[in-house]
Amino acid sequence: MNTIDAVKKIWKVCFDDTEEYVDMFFKEVFDPSHLMLSEHDGKPVSSLLLQPFAMNFHGVELPxxxxxxxxxxxHFRMHGIMSGLMRQALRRSYDQGALLCCLIPAEDYLYAYYRNFGFCPAFYSQLSCFTDAHPFRHDNDYTLVADLDTDEAYEFFNAVMHSRPCTIQHTRQQYRQVLMDNSVSGGAVVAVSSLGGIRAMAFAVPRNGQVVVTDVLACDTDAENAVLNxxxxxxxGxxxxxxxxxxxxxxxxKPRGMARITNVLLCLNAIANSHPRLCATIRLTDPVIEENNRVFRVRDGRVSEFSHLEFMGKPDFDITPEVLAAIVFGNHVTANILDFPSVRPFMSLMLD
Known part of the structure; x- marks a missing residue:
């Protein structure tokens, strides 16, 4: 059995995905260069994929x-195998220059597990529920867009995604993978146009007797109502x-996912550049990524760093990566209390 077949076997044992979805994922999405693997007696027993995306973060786009x-x-659980892979993934993310790692826990109890590695609940979605008789009224006339695997459709998608602060972005290829994911899941991607351009797009899949819209992108409320209609x-029904x-x-x-800042200097540099009046001293203790064990002073749009031993003052924040993520990706309440430019992040359409 080759490595890909072995990983596919792990996937089928551990996840309740259809055969059609698994085939699509390993044909269209799976990249061996993203694979991290742990073996026992020469056979893969644990794996994960570390996939590259980007986030628009305080005026710059970062990995x-x-x-x-x-x-x-x-049979190989409860032996620390996945814990080892998670630490390796965080280390590799730092080496690759990534701002952060993010993930979506498959079960609620896993939120506590991932906190052990410095992850913090950071991503949320706004939840709205409607009966099958809800009237999505709109004033303007719209036309359904027939083909969404086009550059025009992606340009609309990409523009709306980039208008959302601190949002995980998708490349053209990743957008196409989202379309394929919706298709094999029995869902639909619908877009409406008006005045010669796309005005709204929605991604929907049927689950447990209801239709779940996993994201809706729109120029305005009228177009959003039109596409939801x-x-x-x-x-x-x-x-x-x-x-x-x-x-x-x-x-x-509704909680959507977790974030773990892997490159603290990169993170604080971006924030300092966009908020030159910010003044803060942060002492960070990171048990996984040694390079983050520093004292960072943010002042006048710049970041200075010191070792724990050479810094003699008292920091404003003496924290761990989990707490740093809670501050950086907090809501307006966090921002006001701590006088920090916190921004709530967002991600969607992650093939989960």
Whole structure:
């Protein structure tokens, strides 16, 4: 059995995915260069994928890695094998120059597990629920877009994604993979146009008797209602659950994923450049990435760093990577209390 077949076997044992989805993933998404593997007696028993993405972060676009498919065969669990892989993934992310690692826990209890490696709940979606009779009223006329695997469709998608601060971005290829994921999951991607251009796009999949909209991108509320109305017509008789980007005043947030800052200097440099009035001294203790064990002084748009031994003053924050992520990716309340430019991040459409 070759390595790819062995990893596919781990995937099938550990995840409840259809054969069609697994075949699509390993044909269209899987890249051997992203694979991290642990073996026992020469046979793979645990694996994960460390996939490269990007995040628009305080005015710059920085590398960000996404951990997916983290799994260990049942007989080899509780021996620290995945813990070792997670630490290796964080180390590799730092070496690759990634700002952070992010992931989506497969089960709620795993949030506590990933905290052990400095991950913090950071990504949320705004949850809205509608009955199958909800009227999505709109004033303007729209036309359905027939083909969404086009440069025009991607340009609309990419523009809306980049308008969202601190959001995980998708390349053209990753966008195409999202389309394929929706297709094999029995879902649909719907877009509407008006005045010669795409105005809204929504991604929907049927789950447990309801249609789940995993993201909706729109120029305005009218276009959003128009595309959601099309989803409601397509999945007639099913209630709708919308997991969307939150606005300035989110009503109901649902946890979406976790973040772990892997390169603290890169993170603070970006923040300092965009917020030159920020003044803070941060002492960080990182048990996984030795290079982060520094004292960072942010002042006048620049970051100075010192070893723990050479810094003699008292820091404003004496924290771990988990707490740093909670501050950097906090909400407006965090920002106001700590006088720090916290920004809530967002990610969607991660093939989860």
């Amino acid at each position: 960000a890695n996404y951990i997916c498919g983290a799994a260990t065969l049942p 099309q989803i409601m017509l397509l999945f007639s 099913m209630p709708m659950r919308v997991m969307a980007y939150y606005g300035d005043k989110p009503l109901q947030l």
